[in-house]
Amino acid sequence: DTTPDVRFNPVRAIAQAQVAGNVWKAEIGVADLAGRRLGQGVLTHDGASGGGGLTFDTGLLAFAEEGLQPADLSPRAALVGSPAKGQARFHGQVGWSRAGSTSGGVLEVPGLDFRSPAGQVSGLSGEVVFTSLVPLTTAPGQTLKAASIDALAGLTKGEVTFAIADEAVQVAGADLTLGGGAVHVAPFRLPFGSGQSWKGVITFSDVQLSDLVEASPFADRVDLTARATGTIPFTMTPDGVRISGGELRATGPGRLSIRREALTAVAADGAVAAGPLGEDIPAPETDTFTDFAYQAMENLAFQ
Numbered sequence: 001d002t003t004p005d006v007r008f009n010p011v012r013a014i015a016q017a018q019v020a021g022n023v024w025k026a027e028i029g030v031a032d033l034a035g036r037r038l039g040q041g042v043l044t045h046d047g048a049s050g051g052g053g054l055t056f057d058t059g060l061l062a063f064a065e066e067g068l069q070p071a072d073l074s075p076r077a078a079l080v081g082s083p084a085k086g087q088a089r090f091h092g093q094v095g096w097s098r099a100g101s102t103s104g105g106v107l108e109v110p111g112l113d114f115r116s117p118a119g120q121v122s123g124l125s126g127e128v129v130f131t132s133l134v135p136l137t138t139a140p141g142q143t144l145k146a147a148s149i150d151a152l153a154g155l156t157k158g159e160v161t162f163a164i165a166d167e168a169v170q171v172a173g174a175d176l177t178l179g180g181g182a183v184h185v186a187p188f189r190l191p192f193g194s195g196q197s198w199k200g201v202i203t204f205s206d207v208q209l210s211d212l213v214e215a216s217p218f219a220d221r222v223d224l225t226a227r228a229t230g231t232i233p234f235t236m237t238p239d240g241v242r243i244s245g246g247e248l249r250a251t252g253p254g255r256l257s258i259r260r261e262a263l264t265a266v267a268a269d270g271a272v273a274a275g276p277l278g279e280d281i282p283a284p285e286t287d288t289f290t291d292f293a294y295q296a297m298e299n300l301a302f303q
Contacts, residue, residue: 005192008074012037022047028105036068039090046110053095056105060089063112070114076192086112086124092133103133123147130164140165141172149176167192179208181227197237205229206251221261226254226302250302258297 010033028041045052057130063069063084070077094252096192104111107128114121126144131137140163161172169192181204188200203204203298206227213224230248 006075009072023269031074049097051097052095055093056088057091060087062087065282080114084112084114088112092130105130107135121146121149133288135167136164179211181205184209195238197235197236199233202232202234204248221259227251240248252299253303256297256300256302260294260298
């Protein structure tokens with residue numbers, strides 16, 4: 001692999017070739033560097049016509065926590081984070097002649113569990129048809145489904161429609177269920193290259209936010225029971241997620257509880273806070289209005 005951004009990890013191949021006249025034929029067995037079988041290929045070439053081809057079939061690959069992982073095959077499979085558990089199969093072909101070359105294949109995923117950037121994905125299944133392997137390109141409108149995506153709040157029944165072209169995954173959109181409502185992810189482009197940022201927009205429709213907050217880093221400080229609708233634009237950067245200009249609107253009555261320590265460094269009992277070098281910083285005085293505001297947010301019902 002001569003590209004600056006590595007696409008494939010090294011493998012070992014063992015082959016036996018035979019020639020009869022101008023026709024070459026070889027059967028090729030492929031394994032990873034740990035000796036795990038990755039598939040079988042058959043190569044033919046006619047020296048007279050200059051044409052030939054290679055067919056390849058991985059068979060059903062089994063991914064296990066202490067065994068083979070998708071990232072062992074290609075750094076670009078890092079989105080299918082370890083530990084991945086399940087099965088997948090790829091079979092395809094490359095053909096050539098003096099006029100040029102063609103390629104294609106099919107990826108079959110009976111079922112796969114793995115950790116993605118969005119959280120734990122369970123029961124991913126589907127079939128992906130590639131119209132070209134060099135460059136990697138799929139037919140439009142490919143679909144993969146997940147039984148659940150345990151992201152911030154247990155997204156379920158996820159379905160993603162996408163295509164691969166121009167060194168990126170072009171996601172046509174994703175529809176998921178969350179908190180008794182619906183979540184729609186607008187079309188976005190996910191580049192293959194490492195370290196690149198990408199943008200997206202998520203729309204919430206009548207989603208109960210309680211589970212979302214409970215699974216967030218704020219769970220020990222905030223409780224929220226509310227159904228909400230709105231739009232959240234975001235940018236995924238190498239440093240994390242950035243959200244700007246988002247809006248959520250409650251669609252019915254609910255309740256918000258924010259613990260006082262989440263709003264100020266002052267402890268609820270009025271104790272002093274620790275300074276940068278361990279020295280004590282006296283707690284600032286709070287007036288009646290400030291104290292009332294804290295109490296209101298500690299148990300706030302809204303209509």
